[in-house]
Amino acid sequence: MPVYVLTGxxxxxxxxxxxxxxxxxxxxxIAAVRSLSNDLTDLKALNDSNKNIHILECDTGDVNSITSFVQACANLLFDDGQKIDFLLNNSGINDVPEQTSLSIGEEDLARHISINVLGPAKTVQAFHASSLLSPNVRILNMTSGLGSMEKSATMTPRKCTTYSISKAALNMLTVHQGEELREKGLPGAVVICMDPGWVKTRMGGEDALIEAEESIGGMLRVLHGLSKEDTASFWTYSGEKVPW
Structure with a gap:
């Protein structure tokens, strides 16, 4: 029974x-939500049908919440001797898309870095320290094409500066995690970052181009097809590699 953990x-x-x-x-x-007091109707409905979902709380902008979440995962997994096969760091924000390089807010940038970068960093760190990751774990850090410097340089006008900076930082985190987990006892670990495309979600907005079903189906095909040599790489949901 493969174990999947995802945030957001x-x-x-x-x-x-x-x-x-x-x-x-x-x-x-193991499905993590920012707060158990939020509206979880749709998520609970899935569990009513399938009975293989465990809903836990994790605010990825709060290190203490991440620590508590990892301990809750340990309580679920240790009794069965299970480890995490797939970790999907999906939680993220794009709260100030109107900001440019000339109008970045200090607190806004700090919040984006906290949730979009430090959150995935501390989540992986805590799971590794708790010996909960499989030796061949696959880790997906959800990024964006806006985090690619090469792609962003061709966009006119450029957009979502604060968000883009945080995703570029997440991409660098991915490169480091992809090697360092192997050095620390997980020889088959593969860490990638993934651009889901411009998806019709609340974050993607009304002008987005693809449905969530298509994006997720593509990302899962990429995730399940990864080889050991693919660690520290940047992909799109369609299976293409993205320039840094």
Missing amino acids: ANRGLGLEFVRQLSANSNNKI
Whole structure:
């Protein structure tokens, strides 16, 4: 029974990940939400149907919340001797898309870095320290084409500066995690960052081009097809590699 852990599971891309993964009763899914007091109707409905989803709380902008989440995962997994096969760092924000390089807010940038970069960093760190990651774990850090310097340089006008900076930093984190986990006892670990495309979600907005079902289906095909040599690489949902 493969174990999947993902953050940001109550809506958008995260909810669609849970929907597609939970359709296979052999999968065990630990779905993290920022707060258990949020509206979890859709997520709970999936669990009513499939019974293989465990809903836990994790605010990826709060290190203490991440620590508590990892301990809760340990309580679920240790009794069965299971480890995490797939970790999907999906939670993220794009709260100030109107900001440019000439109008970045200090607090806004710090918040984006905290959730979009430090969150995935501390999540992986805590799971590794708790010996919960499989030796062949696959880790997906959800990024964006806006995090690619080469692609951003061709955009006119450029946009979402604060968000883009945080995703470029997440990409660099991915490069480091991809090698350092292997050096620290997980010889088959593969860490990638993934651009889901411009998806019709609340974050993607009304002008987005693709449905969540297509994006998630593509990302799962990439994730399940990764080889050991693919660590520290940048992909799109369609299976193409992205320039840094």
